[in-house]
Amino acid sequence: MTVAITAGVLVAGxxxxxxxxxxxxxxxxxxxxxxxxxxxxxxxxGTSRRAEPFGTPEEPAxxxxxxxxxxxxxxxxxxxxxxxxxxxxxxxGTENDDTTDGANDPxxxxxxxxxxTSQPRPARHGARTEEHP
Amino acid sequence: MIGSLLALLVAVPLVAAGVLMxxxxxxxxxxxxxxxxxxxxxxxxxxxxxxxxDGGAVAHGVGSWPFGIAIPFAAxxxxxxxxxxxxxxxVTCVVFAxxxxxxxxxxxxxxxxxxxxxxxxxxxxxxxxxxxxFIEVMLLPSYGLFVLAAQGKAALRQIAGARLYVTLxxxxxxxxxxxxxxIYGTAGTVNLAELAAAAKADDTVAIAVLVCLFALGxxxxxxxxxxxxxxxxxxTSPAIxxxxxxxxxxxxxxxxxxxxxxxxxxxxxWLWIGVLIFSATMIIGVFGAVGAxxxxxxxxxxxxxxxxxILLGVALFTEAGLTAGxxxxxxxxxxxxxxFLSTGAIEVRYGTGTIGQLSGIAKREPVIAVAFFIAAxxxxxxxxxxxxxxxLSLIIASVDAGQxxxxxxxxLVSLITLLSMLKIWSGVFWGKDEVADGGxxxxxxxxxxxxxxxxxxxxxxxxxxxxxxxxxxxxxxGAELLLxxxxxxxxxLADPTAYIEAVINS
Numbered sequence: 001m002t003v004a005i006t007a008g009v010l011v012a013g014x015x016x017x018x019x020x021x022x023x024x025x026x027x028x029x030x031x032x033x034x035x036x037x038x039x040x041x042x043x044x045x046g047t048s049r050r051a052e053p054f055g056t057p058e059e060p061a062x063x064x065x066x067x068x069x070x071x072x073x074x075x076x077x078x079x080x081x082x083x084x085x086x087x088x089x090x091x092x093g094t095e096n097d098d099t100t101d102g103a104n105d106p107x108x109x110x111x112x113x114x115x116x117t118s119q120p121r122p123a124r125h126g127a128r129t130e131e132h133p
Numbered sequence: 134m135i136g137s138l139l140a141l142l143v144a145v146p147l148v149a150a151g152v153l154m155x156x157x158x159x160x161x162x163x164x165x166x167x168x169x170x171x172x173x174x175x176x177x178x179x180x181x182x183x184x185x186x187d188g189g190a191v192a193h194g195v196g197s198w199p200f201g202i203a204i205p206f207a208a209x210x211x212x213x214x215x216x217x218x219x220x221x222x223x224v225t226c227v228v229f230a231x232x233x234x235x236x237x238x239x240x241x242x243x244x245x246x247x248x249x250x251x252x253x254x255x256x257x258x259x260x261x262x263x264x265x266x267f268i269e270v271m272l273l274p275s276y277g278l279f280v281l282a283a284q285g286k287a288a289l290r291q292i293a294g295a296r297l298y299v300t301l302x303x304x305x306x307x308x309x310x311x312x313x314x315x316i317y318g319t320a321g322t323v324n325l326a327e328l329a330a331a332a333k334a335d336d337t338v339a340i341a342v343l344v345c346l347f348a349l350g351x352x353x354x355x356x357x358x359x360x361x362x363x364x365x366x367x368x369t370s371p372a373i374x375x376x377x378x379x380x381x382x383x384x385x386x387x388x389x390x391x392x393x394x395x396x397x398x399x400x401x402x403w404l405w406i407g408v409l410i411f412s413a414t415m416i417i418g419v420f421g422a423v424g425a426x427x428x429x430x431x432x433x434x435x436x437x438x439x440x441x442x443i444l445l446g447v448a449l450f451t452e453a454g455l456t457a458g459x460x461x462x463x464x465x466x467x468x469x470x471x472x473f474l475s476t477g478a479i480e481v482r483y484g485t486g487t488i489g490q491l492s493g494i495a496k497r498e499p500v501i502a503v504a505f506f507i508a509a510x511x512x513x514x515x516x517x518x519x520x521x522x523x524x525l526s527l528i529i530a531s532v533d534a535g536q537x538x539x540x541x542x543x544x545l546v547s548l549i550t551l552l553s554m555l556k557i558w559s560g561v562f563w564g565k566d567e568v569a570d571g572g573x574x575x576x577x578x579x580x581x582x583x584x585x586x587x588x589x590x591x592x593x594x595x596x597x598x599x600x601x602x603x604x605x606x607x608x609x610x611g612a613e614l615l616l617x618x619x620x621x622x623x624x625x626l627a628d629p630t631a632y633i634e635a636v637i638n639s
Contacts, residue, residue, distance in 0.1 A: 018304075023296060030303055037310045044318035068317065071262055075310055078269045082303050085276055089296050 003043040010036035023090035027083060034079035038072045045069070135184060136193035136639065139206040142177065142216070142253040143267075146170055150246035163242035164231055171227060174249060175220030181213035188621050190632040192259060192639035200637055201324065207259040207636050211459060211622035215256050215387050218463050221604075222379035222470050223249055225597035229474050230372035232593040233481040238281045244274035248380070255384050259636045261313050261323040261345065264388060265306065268352075271384065272302050275377065279369045294368020301361045305351045312344030325391070326636035329629065330398035339403075342396050349392075352385035355444065356414040359437045363421060366436075367429040367486075371477020374429055378436055379470045386440065386462060390447050390455075394626035395633065399450045407448030412539050414441030415546045422553045428476040428486040428561060431553055432469070435512065438546060439465050442527060445543075449534045455623035457527035460616055464511070464519040464608060471508040471601035475501050478594045479561065488556065492564035500595050502562045504602040509558065511605045513551035519608035522616065 010032045017029030045068035052064055149170055153163055184191075188210065194203025208216075227245060230236040251271025258264050279295045317323050319337045332339040354362040362382070366374045393399070418438030425431045443465060446458015478501055479494055480486040495502035511518030514525075524547060531540045608615050625632060 026300060030300070030307075033304070033307050037307045037314070040311045040314040041317070044314040044316075046318075068314070071310075071313070071317075074262075074266060078266070079303075079307075081273065082269075082276075082299065085273075086296075086299055086303070089280075089292060089299060092292055 001048075003039050003047055007036045007039040007043070010039065023086075027086045027090060030079070030086070031083060034075070034083075037079075038075055041068045041071045041075065135181070135208075136191040136206070136635075138177075139191070139193050139208055139257055140195050142174060142257065143206075143250045146174065146246040146250040146253070150243040150250070153243045153246065154240070158239050160237045164227075164236060167227060167242040167245055168224065170246060171220060171224045171249065174253065175217060175224060178213055178216035178220050181208055182210065182217055182618065185210040185213050185621065186618075188624060188631065190625065190635040192632075192635040194639040200639060201322075201327070203639065204263055205259040205324065205326070205636050205639055206257045207325075207632060207639070208257055209622070209625045209632050209635075210618065211387070211390070211625055212256050214459070214463060214618060214622055215383070216253060218466050219252050219256070219380055219383070220249075222376065222466060223252075225470065225474065225601060226372050226376040226379070229375065229477065229594065229597045230370075232591060232596075233370070233372055233477075235370050235372055240277065241281060244277045244281070247274040248278065248376075252380050252384055256387060259325045259632075261316060261325065261328075261392075265309055265313055268309070268384075269306060271381070272306070275381065276302075278373050278376075279365075294365045297361060298365040298368075301351070301365070305348050308351070309345055309348035312341060312346075312348060315341035315344055324636070325395050326633045328396045329633045330396070332397045333400045339397070339400075342392065346389060346392060349385045349389050353382045353389065353440055353444070354437055355410060355440060356417045356437070359414065359418065362437055363425065363430050363433040366433040367427060371429070371473060371480050371486075374433075375470045375473035375477060378433075378473055379466045382436065382440060383462060383466050386443055389444065390458070390626060393447055393450070394455075395629045398629070399627065401450070404448050404450055407444065408536055408539055411441040411444045411448055412542045414438065414444070415542055416441075419546045419549045419553070423549065423556075426488055428480070428488065428557050429473065431488075431557060432472050432476065435550060435553070436469060438550065439469070439512070441546075442524070442543065445527065445531065445539060449530055449536065450627075451530060451534050452620075452623050452627045453526070453530035453533055455626050456616065456620045457523065457530045459619040459622050460519075460612075461523040461527055463615065463619070464523045464605065467601050467608070468508050468511045468518075468520060468605050471504060471598050471605065472512065474601065475505040475508065475595075475598035476557070476561070478590045478598060481594065482590045486561075488560035491561045493562075495562040498590050498595075500599060501590055504595070504598045505562065506558070507602040508598075508605060509554035510551075511602075511609065513554055514547045515551075517606070517609045519605045519612065519615075522609060522612040526616070 014029040014033035014036065017025045017032065020026065045065035050064050051062050149166060153166060156162060185208075190207060190209035192205055192207035194200060194205050196203060223245070227236065230241070235241070248271055251267050251269075251274070254267030255264060255271060258267055276295065276299050279298055280292070313323055316328070316338065319335070319341045320328055320331050322328060328338075332342045351358040366377060397403070415438050418434055418436070418441060421437065422431045422434035425434050443458055443462045446454045446461060449455075449458075476486055479491070479498065483491060483494075485491065507518060511520035514520040514523070524543065528540045528543055531543070
């Protein structure tokens with residue numbers, strides 16, 4: 001139960017952060033969400049009916065399940081590496097860290113930047129995307 | 134014997150990637166090794182197709198650990214077909230990347246090799262957690278390739294696309310991981326063979342697996358979670374767009390087919406949801422394409438629409454439906470890559486893919502125009518190309534299964550598909566051989582500068598699109614061969630006993 005509530009609170013925090021515009025907050029949201037995922041994996045091993053892995057009698061039914069722990073270890077490594085990459089992306093290419101919107105949306109193509117001038121910040125970047133090789 | 138070699142399809146590219154990393158910046162060596170391994174992987178996958186001609190499956194637990202502890206790799210006809218076609222696409226896209234000078238980036242070859250290892254791993258694994266791991270192995274180099282080989286100097290555009298791409302995929306992977314946790318919690322295993330028909334027997338397991346299927350659905354970009362695709366794919370270089378279109382969403386579709394066939398055992402209770410969602414995917418995708426303004430975003434929206442067709446095969450879950458779906462999947466991967474590469478060749482040479490800034494390309498580039506024309510008609514489903522066979526068999530299958538409405542939707546969507554293919558055709562290829570008046574925004578000088586005769590699309594740049602267009606003609610005229618192979622693959626999905634037994638005895 002404790003694990004379930006913790007996971008729920010973490011997901012709620014993550015969703016709150018995802019709704020922010022800044023890339024950095026979105027990344028922090030992913031840190032929370034990753035932890036929520038790990039909590040779910042740990043709970044899948046049956047934390048309520050099992051004891052700690054060491055120091056207890058070697059009874060397979062009561063010793064902590066090692067498989068979810070291996071899952072979590074793998075998941076932590078993967079989430080960590082992607083978080084680093086996202087931090088790099090948030091620091092590269094521009095002076096502010098806003099996530100994209102319609103004005104510099106790649107799907108709209110370069111011609112749409114004229115429409116984007118009504119929006120103060122992205123318009124400047126919209127103009128910059130016109131540099132073709 | 135074959136089984137123990139399956140792991141090589143993953144191991145060899147991984148080791149080669151590591152070695153190439155250490156050799157430093159040697160473009161020629163990298164390109165040679167990369168192409169050798171890609172062709173080797175494709176060739177051995179084609180041998181696998183030959184080996185499974187009569188059905189059956191092989192599996193191997195890595196390290197000969199007992200079943201349940203070992204990491205299982207399994208292959209059957211469906212996996213072999215997918216391995217072959219993804220390998221073929223990787224080869225053609227790499228040739229295109231080399232021709233368009235995107236492959237000279239320092240880590241291009243190692244990243245491609247890791248990507249190949251990830252794709253092969255996803256297609257071969259018989260364990261849901263390893264599926265997650267291999268999807269990540271596939272995605273991590275993709276993030277690198279996305280930024281590395283992005284278009285020109287348009288820094289913000291590529292970063293914006295990459296940000297969306299990475300966050301979306303990380304969110305999806307986390308949902309998938311949570312789903313794997315739920316499955317382990319409810320069923321006590323994540324091995325596909327042990328999970329066989331578990332979701333049919335137990336509704337809690339079914340809900341847990343549906344979380345995983347939902348995550349795969351985002352990756353496959355089905356409506357209503359399709360919005361990311363058309364926003365991210367046009368933001369990178371044409372070669373990478375073609376590669377991702379052939380590999381990423383299709384790998385997710387493969388996993389949906391496999392999981393529904395094995396874990397749900399084709400449970401008929403949920404199929405109506407699939408029919409509903411995938412019909413909506415077809416319609417909304419194609420309407421998105423009507424409103425898009427560049428060649429690649431039109432094609433990306435079409436991908437959404439076509440994914441609806443492909444997944445309808447699994448939502449019918451009759452043997453005819455699965456056959457048609459698998460045939461459609463293979464046909465679509467080839468045709469879509471051909472379209473992305475032919476319009477990409479024009480984009481690379483003329484600097485833009487925006488409708489209205491180009492015209493009369495057909496006169497300057499007859500070869501590319503023919504390749505595009507063939508692939509476009511094939512996508513719309515006109516005979517004698519493979520798209521006709523794919524659509525016809527899918528429509529027959531859905532009528533047989535009593536889904537008349539879905540069949541009508543398919544026919545209507547085909548017409549609109551043709552319409553927006555004509556939009557690209559008349560906007561880019563047809564018309565006078567000159568820059569249209571819309572060529573403002575600084576692109577016009579670029580266009581006039583490249584209008585010298587020497588600057589036409591080179592043979593190497595055109596070859597990948599032409600080769601893939603030729604394959605779609607071949608599959609259209611000689612559809613019997615691929616249809617019978619798809620039928621074998623579908624039989625393996627409709628009755629997954631051979632696959633399950635192979636994994637258990639591995």
